Amino acid sequence: MNNEAMLKQLGYAPNDALLSQFDRIVENTKSFEKIQKHILDLHEHLKVDDSHVAMSNSEDYFKIKIEAPSPERVEEAIEKVNHFANKFKVALQQVEGKNTFYILGFNK
Secondary structure: OOHHHHHHHOOOOOOHHHHHHHHHHHHHOEOHHHHHHHHHHHHHHHHHHOOEEEEOOOOOOEEEEOOOOOHHHHHHHHHHHHHHHHHOOEEEEEOOOOOEEEEEEEOO
């Protein structure tokens, strides 16, 4: 899958700045090619919990942003994130005090 297609699936309208940021994120994400499809699948699974995968504005990583409207839905979304990380051996870093996680890459 090319970069423009992935950006579109994540809800972005590709332009030069976004493509450049995407390239930096891919470069910074360990073994990105091994988890790329799984990131898109997670994005789709999180939509029902009002959550999503996006490009971080402050770090060169994809981030998982959980914005569920109730504690039960937040818990559901976090379970999906943990399942994703465990099943596909993905290293995550939680942002302190938030329901946001950076996707650091494949962690064999």
